[in-house]
Amino acid sequence: MSSRAYPDRPLLAASAAVFRDGRVLLAARGRDPGRGVFTLPGGLVEPGETLAQAAQREVLEETGLSVEIVGFAGHREVIERDADGRVARHFVVCAFAARWQEGEPVPSEEAPAFRWADPATLDHLPVTEGLQPIIAEARALIGQAETA
Template sequence: MSDPRSYPDRPFLAVSAAIFRDGKVLIVQRARSPGRGIYTLPGGGVELGETLEQAAVREVLEETGLTIAPVALAGHRDVVIRDPGGRVARHFVVICFAARWVAGEPAPNDELSEARWRDPAEIAGLKTTEGLAEIVAAAVNLLASHS
């Protein structure tokens, strides 16, 4: 069965969450292609009938085992990956939330080779998805204003 997200005829909607616990943000490293080895925020696709917030809570729980409380939207990212011929191989619109940790401990799994709480300043030294540092900085500001 082919992946409908490969060479799509439309963009796919996804969510992610900048989850904070004791001043640190959860950063994960993808274990599978196309983002294998890249550091990012946990998240995934929005399912039919879900709100963005419901999708963020579900995806984070499925991917990391964490229960979170989304607080506010921290931004969005357009992820367009082209093949060597210039065709769109993947296209996602990712809505990013600022969130607080509620319960659970992250652990590597078949989707994630690493899941660690990091100081936001550490992000600069990692190979990340585009705009990750900006989303995390926006989330820090949002959470400070919602305390």
């Protein structure tokens, strides 16, 4: 069993809604659960990292992009139970708004495809549950940062 399956406690993760030219970067999941579903790049927080540092590092590792973290856009709790009602997965994902600085997304086993999507429609892609409100909040933060 993976250390992420049937955890003893919730796992803390960080992600980022990266904006470039008014569009948001979505990454296709390369592994189950959710293989082929689009979401924000991100991953687990490492000891000693702030949430924002983890989001920035995960974006770089997963996509090859350098980004500037603008602000906190919200969180999601992912709790999956098995047929017996036991907690099979439990993640708390803290999402940030980020501005693209440099680089182009590089596909990998973890994220085999990327799309710079319209933040209002997400290009009608299959996306993870609860993604739209996070992106809407991130988009508002990016807009506030640009007018400040």
